[in-house]
Amino acid sequence: MSLTLIIIIITGFVTYKGLNDPIFKGKMMFYPFAIKGRKEYHRFFTHGLIHADFMHAFFNLFVLYNFGKAVEFTFVEHFGLSGFLLYLILYAGALVASSLISYAKHKKNPGYMALGASGAVSAVLFSFILMYPQEELTLMFLIPIKAYILGGLYLLYSHYMSKQNMDNIGHDAHFYGAIFGILITIIYRNDFLFEFLDKIF
Numbered sequence: 001m002s003l004t005l006i007i008i009i010i011t012g013f014v015t016y017k018g019l020n021d022p023i024f025k026g027k028m029m030f031y032p033f034a035i036k037g038r039k040e041y042h043r044f045f046t047h048g049l050i051h052a053d054f055m056h057a058f059f060n061l062f063v064l065y066n067f068g069k070a071v072e073f074t075f076v077e078h079f080g081l082s083g084f085l086l087y088l089i090l091y092a093g094a095l096v097a098s099s100l101i102s103y104a105k106h107k108k109n110p111g112y113m114a115l116g117a118s119g120a121v122s123a124v125l126f127s128f129i130l131m132y133p134q135e136e137l138t139l140m141f142l143i144p145i146k147a148y149i150l151g152g153l154y155l156l157y158s159h160y161m162s163k164q165n166m167d168n169i170g171h172d173a174h175f176y177g178a179i180f181g182i183l184i185t186i187i188y189r190n191d192f193l194f195e196f197l198d199k200i201f
Contacts, residue, residue: 004068018050030114032107048117067128094123098177119173123181
């Protein structure tokens with residue numbers, strides 16, 4: 001069984017428990033005020049195991065399922081069994097990295113909370129895009145578009161929406177998770193960057 005599938009199963013189970021147990025859900029959420037005040041550092045990780053509703057969970061886990069296995073097994077192809085550990089570091093590290101800006105913004109705000117695996121899923125997606133930029137994806141499930149073009153549009157959109165602050169979606173987490181995914185994949189093997197440039201040019 002792949003690590004991707006294990007993550008999906010665990011996340012689905014914990015999400016289900018959280019949706020049926022508000023107290024448990026509250027203890028798992030990303031809550032900068034509690035992280036700073038009560039040193040509850042586990043929240044940097046546990047918020048990625050719970051979601052607001054089934055649709056939120058389904059979308060994140062659907063994207064993870066579609067791209068995570070390719071990233072995971074590409075790592076194994078290049079790094080051997082260490083690839084599984086590197087994939088886990090990519091995913092878990094992105095949960096923290098994608099939350100740091102929100103933590104800095106809201107650590108004194110007792111009214112701010114967030115949840116969901118979007119930051120980690122973005123990291124996996126952009127690791128995939130870096131390694132397979134010419135793969136054809138679909139925009140809005142209808143329009144075929146190259147992965148690297150869709151990735152660029154996604155980054156621009158996430159950056160713009162994070163500045164507008166018009167909704168309750170964690171655009172900062174999407175953006176910085178994506179950046180983390182790109183950077184750590186290059187750190188693992190810098191030839192991925194040169195191969196990316198060669199493929200698109």
